[in-house]
Each structure stands twice: as structure tokens, then as C-alpha cells.
Amino acid sequence: MRPDRFDLPVRHVLPELFAALDERGVAVLAAPPGTGKTTLVPLALAGLTGTADLNGLTGLTGEPDPGRGRAREPGRVIVAEPRRMAARAAARRMAWMLDSQVGAEVGFSVRGERRAGPGTVVEVVTTGVLLQRLQRDPELAGVGTVLLDECHERHLDADTALAFLLDVRATLRPDLRIVAASATADAEPWARLLGSGAPPYGHGPAGGDRASGGSPYGAGASGDGDGDAAPVVRASGEAHPVTPVWAPPSGPVTPPRGLRVDPAFLSHVAAVVRRALAEREGDVLCFLPGVGEIGRIAALLGGGTGGAEILQVHGQAPARVQDAVLSPGRGRRVVLATSVAESSLTVPGVRVVVDSGLAREPRTDHARGLGSLTTVRASRASAVQRAGRAGREAPGTVYRCWSQAEHDRLPEYARPEIALADLTGFALQAACWGDPEAAGLALLDPPPPAAMDAARRTLLALGALDASGGRVTGRGRLMAAAGVHPRLARALVDAGPGAAEVVALLSEPLPRDAGDDLAAIWRSVRRGGNGPGDGFPARWRGEAARLARAVPREDAGRDGPAQGPAGRPGTRRPGHDGSRTGGPAAGRSRTDGAASGRSGTGGLGSDDAVAGLTVALAYPERVARRRGGAYLMASGTAAEPSAGSRLGDAEWLAIAVADRPVGSAAARIRQAVVIDEETARLAAASLYDAAEEVAWRVPPGERRGDVSARRVERLGAVELSSVPLRDADVRPAVLAGLRAEGLSLLRWTSEAVALRERLAFCRRALGDPWPATDDDALVEAAERWLEPELSRARRRADLERLDVVAALHRLVPWHARLAEVAPERIEVPSGSRIRIDYSGDRPVLAAKLQELFGWDEAPRIAGVPLVVHLLSPAGRPAAVTADLSTFWREGYRAVRAELRGRYPRHPWPEDPLSAVATRRANPRR
Numbered sequence: 019m020r021p022d023r024f025d026l027p028v029r030h031v032l033p034e035l036f037a038a039l040d041e042r043g044v045a046v047l048a049a050p051p052g053t054g055k056t057t058l059v060p061l062a063l064a065g066l067t068g069t070a071d072l073n074g075l076t077g078l079t080g081e082p083d084p085g086r087g088r089a090r091e092p093g094r095v096i097v098a099e100p101r102r103m104a105a106r107a108a109a110r111r112m113a114w115m116l117d118s119q120v121g122a123e124v125g126f127s128v129r130g131e132r133r134a135g136p137g138t139v140v141e142v143v144t145t146g147v148l149l150q151r152l153q154r155d156p157e158l159a160g161v162g163t164v165l166l167d168e169c170h171e172r173h174l175d176a177d178t179a180l181a182f183l184l185d186v187r188a189t190l191r192p193d194l195r196i197v198a199a200s201a202t203a204d205a206e207p208w209a210r211l212l213g214s215g216a217p218p219y220g221h222g223p224a225g226g227d228r229a230s231g232g233s234p235y236g237a238g239a240s241g242d243g244d245g246d247a248a249p250v251v252r253a254s255g256e257a258h259p260v261t262p263v264w265a266p267p268s269g270p271v272t273p274p275r276g277l278r279v280d281p282a283f284l285s286h287v288a289a290v291v292r293r294a295l296a297e298r299e300g301d302v303l304c305f306l307p308g309v310g311e312i313g314r315i316a317a318l319l320g321g322g323t324g325g326a327e328i329l330q331v332h333g334q335a336p337a338r339v340q341d342a343v344l345s346p347g348r349g350r351r352v353v354l355a356t357s358v359a360e361s362s363l364t365v366p367g368v369r370v371v372v373d374s375g376l377a378r379e380p381r382t383d384h385a386r387g388l389g390s391l392t393t394v395r396a397s398r399a400s401a402v403q404r405a406g407r408a409g410r411e412a413p414g415t416v417y418r419c420w421s422q423a424e425h426d427r428l429p430e431y432a433r434p435e436i437a438l439a440d441l442t443g444f445a446l447q448a449a450c451w452g453d454p455e456a457a458g459l460a461l462l463d464p465p466p467p468a469a470m471d472a473a474r475r476t477l478l479a480l481g482a483l484d485a486s487g488g489r490v491t492g493r494g495r496l497m498a499a500a501g502v503h504p505r506l507a508r509a510l511v512d513a514g515p516g517a518a519e520v521v522a523l524l525s526e527p528l529p530r531d532a533g534d535d536l537a538a539i540w541r542s543v544r545r546g547g548n549g550p551g552d553g554f555p556a557r558w559r560g561e562a563a564r565l566a567r568a569v570p571r572e573d574a575g576r577d578g579p580a581q582g583p584a585g586r587p588g589t590r591r592p593g594h595d596g597s598r599t600g601g602p603a604a605g606r607s608r609t610d611g612a613a614s615g616r617s618g619t620g621g622l623g624s625d626d627a628v629a630g631l632t633v634a635l636a637y638p639e640r641v642a643r644r645r646g647g648a649y650l651m652a653s654g655t656a657a658e659p660s661a662g663s664r665l666g667d668a669e670w671l672a673i674a675v676a677d678r679p680v681g682s683a684a685a686r687i688r689q690a691v692v693i694d695e696e697t698a699r700l701a702a703a704s705l706y707d708a709a710e711e712v713a714w715r716v717p718p719g720e721r722r723g724d725v726s727a728r729r730v731e732r733l734g735a736v737e738l739s740s741v742p743l744r745d746a747d748v749r750p751a752v753l754a755g756l757r758a759e760g761l762s763l764l765r766w767t768s769e770a771v772a773l774r775e776r777l778a779f780c781r782r783a784l785g786d787p788w789p790a791t792d793d794d795a796l797v798e799a800a801e802r803w804l805e806p807e808l809s810r811a812r813r814r815a816d817l818e819r820l821d822v823v824a825a826l827h828r829l830v831p832w833h834a835r836l837a838e839v840a841p842e843r844i845e846v847p848s849g850s851r852i853r854i855d856y857s858g859d860r861p862v863l864a865a866k867l868q869e870l871f872g873w874d875e876a877p878r879i880a881g882v883p884l885v886v887h888l889l890s891p892a893g894r895p896a897a898v899t900a901d902l903s904t905f906w907r908e909g910y911r912a913v914r915a916e917l918r919g920r921y922p923r924h925p926w927p928e929d930p931l932s933a934v935a936t937r938r939a940n941p942r943r
Contacts, residue, residue, distance in 0.1 A: 023114075027052075027054060032058075035047060035251045041249070044248040045196075046208045046209045046248055047165075047200070048252045050406065051255070055167070055199045056111075057112050063140075065092040066140065092162050092163070093162020094140070095141070096158070097143070098143055100176055107344050108142045108167075121133040122138070127142075129561070129564070131560065145166075152451075153447070156182070164183055165197040166183075166199065168199070169208060170399075174439055177462065209247035214246055259414075260415065264425075276677065277308070288315050291304055292319070295352070299369055300350075300368060301353060304373075305359070305374055307376040307393050310531075346367055353365055366411070368408060368411075370416075372416075373401060373404045375419055377394055379392055380435065388655070391527075440473070440503075446490070449477070449488070450494065480504055482494030502565070505637060510568070515628075519544065519562045520633070522558050524636070524675075533689075534665060535663075535664040536689045543558055626692055631672075636674070641736065645718060646718070651673065651676075652733045660687065665690055665692060666692070668692040698733060698736075702734065708729070708730070712746045713726055726751070727748050752817065753808075756797050765822065773827075774791050775857050776842065778791045779880070780839055783879075804820065861879045864887035873902055875902055883900050886902060888913070891939070914926045924940065
């Protein structure tokens with residue numbers, strides 16, 4: 019052991035940290051990256067550094083503890099990291115500091131891999147592994163301290179683990195010490211949370227007002243002021259200055275949408291990397307939102323890096339690449355990284371950071387049951403973290419691919435994962451903990467109610483919760499123990515041999531260019547091909563073996579007494595009342611025979627059958643049937659295959675991965691498996707429904723609906739079969755059609771239109787009891803005026819043959835008065851009976867001028883003066899008036915002068931009031 023390796027900035031605050039833990043048992047450690055909070059602090063907590071090398075610290079090796087009056091044994095130290103890569107790196111670094119090997123004093127455990135032994139006293143685990151241990155053994159026997167690293171990143175597993183630890187400390191292990199470590203300075207919310215140990219958004223013991231807490235995430239933890247908060251220990255780093263260089267694109271670029279990033283922007287980022295290599299010394303670390311963008315930038319850089327080595331680091335990178343990134347290079351390097359390199363890892367040699375300013379966040383469409391990642395602008399806090407990587411070893415430079423004005427408009431902090439993610443796994447963890455509503459958990463932010471409701475519905479359908487009280491079932495505990503999403507765990511439990519390999523394939527994201535035929539990808543990886551990414555086959559084999567062990571086949575799918583967190587039936591949640599014993603699985607599909615591989619295979623090959631059944635069991639609402647050129651999922655969402663899809667023209671698909679582009683009503687199929695109807699029925703049995711359907715139905719792609727009376731079998735929204743019903747009561751469906759399509763369903767002859775307009779005039783002029791005849795009113799009163807024709811109608815054609823004139827007369831049983839109040843025609847002085855137009859606000863009489871000679875005043879209709887349109891002999895309007903007497907005196911002369919020469923055979927007397935009205939022309943001479 020070399021003491022100089024412990025000479026890290028955080029060593030100066032270790033006395034303060036230990037004093038805080040001795041006094042309160044909890045503390046917040048705010049320390050910038052590179053200060054040693056991830057490596058030196060755990061070694062000191064475990065007593066592995068020796069007191070002489072750390073300024074004579076006490077309390078590490080059995081000295082009396084003045085706060086408790088007894089000697090303290092350090093106990094094992096668990097360090098929880100949000101990422102597997104960071105866990106491995108931290109363990110390797112601590113082992114190096116001790117001149118030891120990983121697996122001796124310091125070990126690590128990540129999903130599918132554990133390197134620790136009997137002598138391990140510091141173990142670095144992922145937060146997911148920590149959650150599994152807490153569920154099995156909430157007392158964490160033998161553990162003295164848990165350090166939760168990178169709390170500021172607000173990963174859901176980390177938030178959940180801290181809530182469980184605070185619950186354990188409050189009820190079972192008051193001696194358990196908890197350190198929340200953050201690389202940012204916003205420690206106060208964590209201090210209040212650790213100090214109170216109560217849910218900050220509920221009615222915990224402290225009763226604090228969450229809205230007044232000042233949390234950077236929108237609200238703070240509760241507590242009765244600073245006196246209730248846990249101690250905050252701040253370590254100042256020896257960071258070197260980092261000079262910002264603003265490098266926005268010279269031209270316009272399209273903002274990111276979903277997973278798409280404008281290729282022009284990626285070209286700009288590659289150009290900035292080349293510029294940084296030319297202008298600065300040292301390695302370059304470039305932050306990008308995802309694996310796809312890393313690959314594109316690597317291709318764009320090509321040989322234009324002046325001989326610098328290009329390394330690609332992300333959560334799926336093989337171990338040899340991770341080791342290379344975390345070790346000093348022989349020459350200059352360009353490291354292309356996701357946010358995994360923001361704070362958890364130290365990349366030696368970096369003097370320059372190129373920041374794209376983009377990040378990925380989860381999004382969940384609860385209505386459609388689709389989850390995806392979306393590209394967003396990184397927060398200012400994240401930008402600070404990224405820039406700091408350039409100043410770890412010497413003064414550095416950060417090239418930001420945006421302007422300073424844009425920087426000022428960035429969100430201050432990223433949104434916590436609990437506000438964005440699918441909460442099905444969280445809800446299952448909470449139920450296994452004994453708090454299905456998560457109401458008693460100490461969380462900085464409450465889970466959104468809509469997301470929790472959707473999660474609980476999913477768990478009920480999977481049989482993980484009972485329908486009565488929402489408590490976890492024995493089946494649910496088996497699913498939780500698998501360490502994968504509950505949907506995948508359900509498939510693992512029910513699909514039988516081979517499912518573990520498919521679940522392992524789905525348990526980490528496949529690249530966008532992997533293809534859409536999941537069965538083909540599986541076959542390729544199993545043959546030992548590189549598959550989706552370098553190093554993937556080895557990881558896949560290890561995960562498949564772990565999953566096969568996680569669910570013993572003799573227990574698969576079996577319901578029984580729910581197990582407590584320590585594996586004991588009926589164990590209660592620490593410090594809480596209420597049975598933890600689960601009941602029968604709610605909504606569980608019958609999958610007997612699925613494990614043998616005999617059910618649901620049809621004519622498909624065995625690989626396709628196993629893969630299809632596994633995917634369909636995991637995502638029953640994504641079972642899809644072809645409809646035209648696309649597919650309809652059982653959830654009701656349309657899904658479209660990608661161009662050049664390998665899935666062919668399959669009738670049925672089990673869709674494993676799909677996303678919905680922004681602004682699109684249809685989802686896009688990323689990975690799926692061809693299945694048959696038998697598999698669909700088996701896997702989605704909980705969605706099956708058979709019912710008599712009498713409705714007004716608009717066929718897909720059509721605009722006109724019709725009555726549909728049939729017995730229908732469905733899987734959710736997917737129709738399986740239908741049989742016509744001969745004697746069903748279709749009257750409600752006919753009425754529904756009228757409401758949906760309106761009065762256009764009826765055949766409106768000119769007589770029917772005219773009658774409706776007369777009735778509307780009477781309503782306007784006289785009011786009640788004359789009925790309203792607008793569309794809404796007629797549809798509302800359809801049962802009154804369309805009977806008995808309505809009861810005889812069986813389809814759209816019957817409505818189109820209906821006698822609307824006779825039906826409208828039923829609205830006015832006194833319709834004989836209609837001829838008196840609003841006559842259809844009126845006799846003019848020439849003897850002609852002219853039809854009155856009631857379509858406007860006032861009734862209109864249009865007649866030839868010569869037929870109205872001698873008519874000093876037109877009659878009123880229901881007290882409303884007629885508007886008279888005087889027509890020329892050719893039938894064209896010559897004048898409009900509501901006062902004939904005035905027209906004859908003042909307007910007639912001008913009309914006579916204009917028209918008498920054009921129509922000489924028609925009479926144009928000087929005195930029209932004394933002339934005889936006529937509808938004929940003068941005889942030819």
C-alpha cells in the first residue's frame with residue numbers, strides 16, 4: 019500500500035465526515051469529480067487506509083465511539099454506482115490504491131458478474147444489485163456503511179435504493195450509516211431528505227412543506243428547518259481552470275426529434291473535434307447523446323485525427339475498451355462518450371472536452387404502452403460536469419457546440435428519471451417492499467400518479483399484484499428476483515426453455531441498425547457472430563446463463579405465499595403493519611404447455627416459435643395483426659414496418675421494440691418476431707374478449723359508416739373473427755350513426771329542404787311551440803319525428819330511402835296551420851302562384867316585375883314583411899325591395915328607362931299601379 023495514492027483532496031474533510039456519521043449516522047458528501055469521493059472515502063470508511071496516513075483520524079479501527087458508548091466495528095462498506103462501467107472502474111482503482119487485486123479487499127458486483135470473496139470489505143455494486151440485496155436481506159447483515167455515489171444524476175434505482183435504506187435505518191438498523199455523495203453543490207435537498215427520512219411530498223413525521231424546500235428539481239425534501247437536516251460535508255477539488263470556447267454551427271440545423279439528430283449538426287461536431295485536435299494539446303473527450311451518434315462521429319472523423327486513436331465508450335462497450343479508456347494512452351486519443359463519462363469515470367490525459375450539448379431521456383406513452391428514449395438539450399449542470407473533465411489534471415478547454423445565448427436558456431438541472439420513465443419496475447419494487455402505493459417512501463420527487471396507475475395496471479395483468487389490495491404475489495416476487503423489467507420477467511417465467519436467451523437479447527438496447535427481425539438477430543448472436551456490437555455475444559451468453567438460473571423451472575409461474583424481503587413467507591415490511599403475503603395472480607394468462615414448446619408454434623421454426631412466444635408474453639398489448647400495409651397492435655395503435663423490413667408480409671407479429679415518431683399517429687417497428695394466431699391468442703389471453711357488437715361502424719379507410727351487427731372475437735383492439743347477427747336490435751346503432759354522420763344520412767329532396775326552411779322560419783318568427791329544425795335539434799329529436807321508419811331501418815340504405823317530408827310533418831301535429839302561417843306559395847296580381855323562399859332570415863318572393871303591376875303592398879308572412887325580388891323579363895334581378903309602394907314611386911322610372919329598350923315586347927307603363935298585371939309579352943306586330 020502506497021500512502022501517496024491516498025493524497026486526494028477529499029482526505030482533508032474525512033474528519034468532518036466521520037464526525038458527522040458518528041453523531042447522526044447519515045451525511046451528504048458534496049465533492050467535485052476527481053476529489054476521491056468514490057475511491058478514498060470507501061477505503062477510509064472500511065478502515066483500509068490506516069489512521070496515520072489520514073491525519074490521525076479516529077473512529078475507524080475500533081476506537082471508542084463517544085456518541086454510542088461502545089467500540090465501532092467499521093463493517094463492510096457498499097458503494098452503489100448508477101452504471102456497471104463505473105462500478106468496475108471504481109473497484110479497479112481502489113484495488114490499485116491498495117496494491118491489491120479486485121476480488122480481495124475490494125470487489126464489485128454487477129448484473130451477471132461478481133468478483134468478491136470472504137475478505138472483501140469494500141464492494142462496489144450497481145444500484146440495481148443493491149435493490150435486489152435489500153429485497154432479499156433488508157438488514158444488510160454485516161454491512162456498516164452504504165455510500166450512494168452520483169446521487170445528483172437522479173437515476174430511479176438510486177432514488178429507490180436510498181428510500182429503502184432510510185426505511186431500514188428507521189426501523190431495523192439504526193446503526194446503518196448512509197452517505198449520499200454528489201458531484202454537484204446542490205446538497206441541501208439530500209440533507210433534508212436524509213435528516214427527516216420521511217417522504218418529502220407526503221405527510222411524513224417532519225411535516226415539511228415540499229414546495230418551500232428550494233430543490234433544484236422543482237421542490238425540496240421536508241424537514242423542520244436546517245436543524246433537521248443531515249450534515250453536509252463539502253470537499254473542494256483541485257480542479258484546474260477550464261476555458262470555454264463557444265462553437266455553434268455556422269448555419270441552421272434542425273432541432274433533435276425523438277432519436278434523430280440532424281446529420282448536419284453531427285458533421286459540425288466532427289469538425290469541432292478536428293479543430294480541437296489542431297488547436298489544443300492532450301486527449302479529446304467528446305460527449306454525444308447515444309451509441310448511434312458515437313458511431314457516426316467515428317465514421318466522420320475517419321483518418322482526419324492526425325493519427326489520434328479513436329475510442330468509443332458507452333454502457334455497452336466491451337471491457338477491453340473500457341480498460342483502454344480508463345488507462346493512460348501511448349499516444350493522443352479521441353474518446354467519444356455518452357453521459358457515462360460525465361462524473362463516474364476519470365479518463366486520464368483529457369485536456370479538451372467537445373460537448374455536443376445533447377442528452378437522452380426516457381419517455382413513456384402510457385396511452386399506447388410505448389416507451390422510448392428521446393434526444394434533449396443537456397442541462398447547465400450537466401454542461402458544467404462535462405466541462406470539468408478537461409480540468410482534472412491540468413488547465414483545459416471545453417468547446418461547446420452552441421452559443422452563449424443558448425447556454426443561458428438551458429434548463430438548470432435535468433429532470434429526475436422518476437418523472438419521465440416507465441414505473442412498472444419501480445412499482446414492483448415498492449410492492450415487494452410492502453408499500454404498493456410508494457406513499458411511505460422517502461423520495462425527493464413523488465412518482466407521477468398517471469405513471470403509477472399505468473404501472474399497477476400492467477403488474478395486475480402480469481399477475482405480479484393481486485387484484486384485491488394490490489399486494490405483491492408469489493409470482494411477482496419471482497419476477498422481481500429476475501433482475502429485469504417485469505414484462506421480460508413474466509416472459510422468462512412463462513415461456514419455457516430458450517426464453518432466457520431471448521430475454522437476455524432484449525434486456526439491453528439493440529442498435530438501430532441491428533435489423534427488425536429479432537429471431538434472425540438471435541440466431542446470429544448464438545452462432546457467435548459479432549451481432550449488435552463488439553463484445554455483445556459474450557455479455558449475452560453471461561446474461562442468458564444468469565437468467566436461466568434466476569427462475570428455476572420447477573417454480574416457474576407458480577403462485578404461492580409471497581416471500582418477505584429476507585425470503586421468509588409472510589414477512590412484514592420493516593416497521594410497518596400489513597401483511598406482505600400475496601394472493602393468487604391477478605389476470606394471469608394460461609400458459610400451460612408453453613414451457614414445453616408445443617403450444618403456439620404452428621408452422622413456425624423452433625427459434626421463431628420460442629422468440630415469438632417470449633416477446634408476445636412480455637408485450638401482449640403489442641401483439642399485432644396486419645391491416646393493409648401496416649399492423650394494428652392489441653393496444654389499438656397502428657405500427658408500420660421500416661422500409662426493406664425482413665419480416666415480409668407476415669399476418670401476425672409480436673413487436674418487441676417500437677417507438678412513435680413525434681407528430682405521427684403510428685408507431686415504428688424496430689424489432690419484432692413473426693408469430694401465428696395461436697401464439698397470439700395464448701400470450702394475450704388476458705386481452706381476449708368475445709361479445710355481440712351492434713354499432714355504427716366506419717370500416718378502415720372509409721368515410722361512410724353503416725350498421726354492424728355481429729358477434730366479434732378480439733384480442734384487445736385486434737379483431738380475430740366475426741359472425742353476423744340476424745335479429746339484433748339495431749335501432750341504437752342507427753341513432754348512433756345519425757349522431758356520428760348527421761342528417762346527411764337522409765335523402766333531402768328539394769321539397770324536404772323547403773319544408774324544413776318553412777318550419778325554421780316559423781320558429782324564428784313565432785317561437786314555441788314551433789320546433790327547432792337545426793341539425794343538432796333534429797338529431798336530438800330523431801326518435802320522435804323519424805318513427806316508425808327508424809325502427810324498421812336495418813342499414814344505411816334504409817335511412818337513405820326514408821320519406822323526410824312525411825317525417826318532418828310529424829314535428830307539427832298542427833301542420834295544417836303551416837299553410838296559413840307560412841304558405842308555400844302566394845298568389846300575385848297576375849294570377850300566378852309564386853313559391854316563397856324561406857332559406858334566408860326573411861321570406862323572399864321573386865317574381866317578374868310585370869306580374870306585380872297594381873300591387874301597392876306585398877302581404878306579410880307571420881307578421882314579417884316579404885322581401886320582393888323584381889325580375890326582368892329574362893328572370894334576372896332588376897330590383898330588391900321590402901316596400902313596393904316606395905319602389906313604384908321612386909325606383910321604377912330608373913328600371914323602366916334601363917330595360918324598356920332591351921325588352922320592347924313587354925309592357926312598361928308610366929303608371930304601374932294603374933296598369934294590369936300580366937305574365938305575357940305583347941303580341942308581335
